[in-house]
Amino acid sequence: MQLARQMLEASVRGDTLPAIHLTDLSPALRQKGATFVTLTQFGHLRGCIGALEPYQPLVQDVCEHTIAAALNDYRFNPVQPAELAEIEIEISCITPPQPLDYTDPQNLLAKLRPGLDGLTLKDITGHRATFLPQVWLQLPEKTEFLNHLCQKMGLPAKTWRTQHLQAQTYQVENFHE
DSSP states (O other), rough: HHHHHHHHHHHHTTTTOOOGGGSSOHHHSBOOOOEEEEEEEEEEEEEEEOOSSOOOBHHHHHHHHHHHHHHTTTTOOOOOOOGGEEEEEEEEEEEOOOOOOOOHHHHHHOOOOTTTTEEEETTTTOEEEEEOOGGGGGGSSHHHHHHHHHTTSSOOTHHHHHHHHHHEOOOOEEEEE
16 A cells, blocks of 8 residues: 555656565565556545456556556546645455356346445447446445446446346455555
8 A cells, every 4th residue: 555655646746656676575465466446535536447357466556557547547637746635545456257147137136246246247349347346335226336337338328238248246355545
């Protein structure tokens, strides 16, 4: 968390980024890991970037996604230095995604586990989106959750009712400032 804060502040200010010395870190931080870094400001989303599959050491994944959430989330303007004191960081370490097999929309609804699982949906054309398990706090009703996830994919809200989408679930371990 401390290194994520250092990366956030240095990247937003345009300073030299802190060096990461893998040999100085615990084995858990050196292992490959997938994370999402969520930035909030006064409790509202300010940026969120991550990966569902591990491709680099966990510590580097956190640092990369912290910088990207601050500067490259297309939904927001880049974080400005004056905002840094107002920004809170949340790191979500992602478990490997697992296929969620379902037969029809009602069966999909029945298999969802609000508050426990994150969900990724993908259609045959490659549209894909995910919601972390924390999104259930804002969208606790299953149909609303799925509607918003489809809209995040750039598709009509009820696509999950009209098309069979590829679904995957995962869990997270959260760390907050």
